[in-house]
Amino acid sequence: MSFLSMFIWLVxxxxxxxxxxxxxxxxxMTKFAGKxxxxxxxxVHPFHVLRINKMLSCAGADRLQTGMRGAFGKPRDMC
Structure with missing residues (x-):
């Protein structure tokens, strides 16, 4: 009996x-090796961290935030 270990690196x-x-x-594998x-x-190896850069959507938001300057974001999820 053969052993197949499949590693998936997904982003x-x-x-x-x-x-x-x-x-x-x-x-x-069923087709070529049998049932x-x-x-x-x-x-699954979650190496990629999804990040989010929250933006304000209120009136005058352009005065309160820096836009895309330093937009690395906070970690939200791993995939």
């Missing part, structure tokens, strides 16, 4: 993309 992808990759790998001849493990 900005969500669970739908992971599920699509898992289904595609499963179909491919019970492989083991599939999907590992």
């Amino acid at each position: 900005g992808r969500r669970s739908e993309a992971l599920e699509a990759a898992r289904i595609a790998c499963n179909k491919y 019970d001849a492989f083991h599939l493990r999907v590992r």
Whole structure:
């Protein structure tokens, strides 16, 4: 019995993309190795941090904030 370990490094992808990759790998391995001849493990490594730069939307907001200067943002999520 062969062992397949699949490492996925994704940037900005969500669970739908992971599920699509898992289904595609499963179909491919079932076709070429047989139904019970492989083991599939999907590992996600979240290296990319999504950041958000909040903007004000009130009247006179251009006087209160700096716009895109220093717009690195705060960490919001990892993908």
